[in-house]
């Protein structure tokens with residue numbers, strides 16, 4: 001049985017004091033959710049503060065990016081060794097990294113490999129753009145992104161990663177994928193993983209949906225059998241919404257146990 005996940009990507013929002021305040025606001029509401037993995041991903045500068053704010057809870061903290069080299073002359077970058085000191089998870093290959101900062105599938109793979117080598121759980125993002133979707137290229141794009149992201153990993157390493165299917169057309173647009181779309185496309189990603197890494201890995205790996213998740217649409221999406229959780233942007237900046245999403249995820253997990 002796959003343990004469900006709800007992860008908040010705060011993107012480039014919140015100063016250190018604001019981030020600590022938001023984490024503190026969520027803390028009580030997220031405290032009793034051991035059955036699922038709850039992860040919050042603040043900006044780098046707030047990682048230590050947020051980690052301290054959620055101490056002695058089961059809330060995990062993740063970074064939103066990192067370089068793959070351990071140290072060196074990479075001005076402005078943050079290394080896996082630095083991230084590893086502060087948190088347990090790291091988002092890799094978010095579509096905003098790919099589109100605004102030129103991250104390629106090869107770079108994403110370097111980062112995934114480095115994350116695993118440093119004991120971090122990568123949350124690897126894949127997803128097609130609106131143009132690719134309209135051109136009928138969704139399967140091709142996801143196949144390439146997922147295959148290259150996980151290249152070189154053992155079946156066991158891949159199984160411990162988390163993949164987030166985030167259609168680019170759904171991110172920050174208020175237009176979430178339909179439950180059927182989220183399910184079918186997550187299923188396509190699982191098929192690619194099955195081919196590349198074997199059936200046990202595909203059966204174990206968590207595949208999240210991301211893109212305009214909010215408490216109104218989430219129960220129907222998380223009820224889908226191929227969806228094991230969510231990666232939340234905008235709604236993860238509102239404490240009450242994120243706590244609601246976490247509770248909905250827990251309820252769906254409990255329901256799936258009886259399936």
Ligand code: PGA
Nearest residue numbers: 171172211212232233234
């Ligand atoms: P959104 O962002 O929930 O604001 O659409 C999702 C993401 O980018 O991970």
